Amino acid sequence: MSTISQTYHDLRxxxxxxxxxxxxxxxxxKEFFGVEGPKEAYTNRDRAFLQAALFVAVDKSEKAKLLFDIWSSFVSAAPSGSITKLMKKLVQSGAKHAFSAYIDDSPKYSSVGRAGVQYGPFTTQWRLRVGVGDVSALENFLKYGN
Structure with missing residues (x-):
């Protein structure tokens, strides 16, 4: 079973x-976990963990949107249409999604991305960190140090 940092190894x-x-x-x-944070000041490890959770939510949202666009292309295709027309529409919607994801200066996350963070190991680790007060409960998303 892989850890969060193994799954998102480039999030450092x-x-x-x-x-x-x-x-x-x-x-x-508060938005993701319902708990604001530790009683003491945030450490860089806390900050990196929360920032990674936000990036994962945005990433999952963009992937879900792409899959929805692909599904919409197939569902909305005319039954008598040719495979060529279907593939052309699929490529257009994929390109539209890819370019809009890179052009958007203010990325957003959807309920799918939020759920991906809330119902995954991020929540368990954050609640353990806040409840116990031990920053080592969090996976380390810092490039170096703690």
């Missing part, structure tokens, strides 16, 4: 890549 943040304020990290934690 240097301290200077932790983009949000502590209030924003508290908001992310």
């Amino acid at each position: 943040f240097a301290p200077e890549q932790l983009y949000f304020t502590d209030e924003e990290y508290a908001s992310i934690a």
Whole structure:
């Protein structure tokens, strides 16, 4: 069974890549896990973990949208239409999705992405970290250090 950091091995943040304020990290934690955070100040490991959770939610949302677009292409295709027309529509919707994902400066997450984080190991680790107060309960998403 793989861990979160093995699944998302490219999600590693240097301290200077932790983009949000502590209030924003508290908001992310409250949104995903229902618990704002530890009683003490956030550590860089906390910040990297919450930022990784947000990135995973956006990633899962974009993948779900792509799959929905592909499914819509097949469902909305005319039964008498040719395979060529169907494939053309599929390629167009895929390209549209790919370009919109890269052009969008403010990525958003959907309920699918949110559920992917909420019903996965992120929640267990965060609640354990907050409840026990031990930052080592979180997987380390920092490039170096703790």
